[in-house]
Amino acid sequence: MTATKRQLHLNVGINTTGYLANAWRYRTGDRHDINNPDYYRRLTELAHKGLFDAVFFSDHPALMTDPNGRPFHTIDPLILCTVLAAQVPDIGFVATMSSTYNSPYNLARRTQSADIISGGRMIINIVSSFNPNVAANFGAEPLPPRSERYAKASEFLDVAKRLWSSWDPAREGDIPENRFWDAASAQAIDHSGDYFTVQGPLNVPVGPQGHPVIAQAGTSEGGIDLAARHGEIIYCNILSRPAGQAFGRKVRDRAIALGRDPSAIRIVPGLVAILGKNREEALRKHELFSGTGSEDGLIARFIKDNGINPDGFDPDAVLDPERFIPDPNRIQAVGMGLGLSDLLSHEQLTARQAVRRSEGHHRLVLGTPEEVADAIIDLWADGTVDGYTLQPPRAPDDIEEFVTNVIPILQDRGVYRTAYEEKTMRERYGLPYPFNRFG
């Protein structure tokens, strides 16, 4: 134990009705919630009561029109985070945005503005868009190939970092009486690269965090490279200890190879927790919230999702991990699919067992509050993860249950805060203040 005690980090996703498309049938509230700013305020207040590090908004600039589900990404995340920051103190905000379909200048300006307004509580989750429905909202061109999207995302963040630090705060002190400012404190960046040409300077000075904390969500090879270069908080899907340790090593080794301090990276994967008075109750809730209705239903979905021939499939036979390696050329988030193949390559599991290990691609933990707390602490205690991003099946219900029943246990075990102490997200996550070219 060092002087500063290592702490469990917990974020919570609060998109619309919760993480699972079908769980809305069992939630408190009505369909107007998803478009109601007061609803998001209530969710954020609930998260604040639970002393979460931050609330997390995933995003996707296109409407997903599953008639059986619900709209998932509606109100613009940064706009929503900005208003929530005015309404709820202390807690941080993770806003997802696309590096494929934004310009670095506008995005750097907006996010620095939101960071200033929130007093340094902004984390931005930069994603490289992978969906043709998104591309179709931004022109006639198809999606660029994956490698190009990641190269563009990396240059995007290089430019954003230079813009965020294009004002020299040190010059603020020494200004003649007859001048309002030292105009030379803001310097052009004159960037000219493969994807972007940006003169600068930004018209917003350096913010309370130097720049917003950068989260990164990819776990494909390109995603790991981007995480190693730029990610400060890594959101990913880690389904087991060996898979998590391998992932963490890979990201940190790559960071070292790029000359970056690997201690400036926090890994907070997604987590779906379903609580019950006992494990059996949690299993039944899982079957309901997933929309499959039963264990057989979960297995049938597993067969379908993985393109398995159902004829003669034995749900109690050990699965072959080779069978589950995702095709890197398919048009979707490759990283998400890797979770299952990584799990199976480290543990011998049957389909019946595997369906209880993940939900919506993320680690699933089922059981009593004590069992869930144990499972969370388990991978945190040895540093496999730095914490989790809770993805509640239902909002507000599963956030409320977690805050009421699990948080006190985590506090009793001494791994989780009992009050907010830090002001900025960099302080809360123990991340360094970023390099500024002015020194």
Add this chain to the structure above:
Amino acid sequence: MTATKRQLHLNVGINTTGYLANAWRYRTGDRHDINNPDYYRRLTELAHKGLFDAVFFSDHPALMTDPNGRPFHTIDPLILCTVLAAQVPDIGFVATMSSTYNSPYNLARRTQSADIISGGRMIINIVSSFNPNVAANFGAEPLPPRSERYAKASEFLDVAKRLWSSWDPAREGDIPENRFWDAASAQAIDHSGDYFTVQGPLNVPVGPQGHPVIAQAGTSEGGIDLAARHGEIIYCNILSRPAGQAFGRKVRDRAIALGRDPSAIRIVPGLVAILGKNREEALRKHELFSGTGSEDGLIARFIKDNGINPDGFDPDAVLDPERFIPDPNRIQAVGMGLGLSDLLSHEQLTARQAVRRSEGHHRLVLGTPEEVADAIIDLWADGTVDGYTLQPPRAPDDIEEFVTNVIPILQDRGVYRTAYEEKTMRERYGLPYPFNRFG
């Protein structure tokens, strides 16, 4: 007088230290204000006390680095308006944004989000960027020619309007028990035009105003065309009654020619008001706030700004209006320059007189609170204008003086509200709810 009494509309600009670059020397506050969200909250509260229709943020996505002035456009206007809407009730927000350097999908989503969050208090001022320093922040390409920028802006708004209304609110009522929503309530727009290809639908439903009110700021030919097509609130520079009447006729005639109801347009030009115990005091303040120091200084600046040969120039000779028609090909806001030539073509003025008629391109009114109130009512009473957008030389000082001294006179005269009554900006401005393709 009809059943609904016609009302004077007043907005107030609250960029950084106020409208005039040099007036900061005479303002209350320090240089940290411009980057401090609490400062903008205080200005908005002051505007709320004065019952202004809305606060106005001009914008420019580039840093203007005049060492003698101050940064003018810093924090992103929409981010700032979003947080201010959470902090200050009733008042509206005009956020300026570029149609040249934004994508319609992102902008439509962000602004609809902000409109929902503010309960229908958003006005968006869509401008076609004219500055090469802006272009240099968004790529290596030079600015497109003016005609192309306006054609692009018009198509931009066509697309945005279709996105804003891509959900059918009527389908909200009739949803089966086992469904969260009617996914068919959101329809693709499948736009494919000269500048944009956008599939849609938007992932945000229709907002409280149908869509945010659209303000338009250009007064060049292209700007008038855009205003006639799309503008609901026109921000412009009108320096005299005949010029204002000619402008209003032109915009409304063009709207009619385009098949649009001209009664759905409000004209609220900029206005710089400088108050004094008497006119002499106001004149001296004008000389100080303009940074010219004296009447001779104002005349010298006039000579310089208009490229006049100072040798033998007689400041008391009547000016030739032909001399002041701006070159439509120069790289700046042509509309602004037209104000002066329009003024001179309708009134015989000397340079000594002309310098007291506008400041920062806008109508200047100087004198006691009664004189200023009279001048405001004068052009409003016969419908030349629907109101004004006050551009206070100094913030907060000139807003405070106006609220304390001029607002009560306008209220006494029965032309200005004594309390907020309407919720949305459409209601406040008496603008129609926009057309929705679902009827």
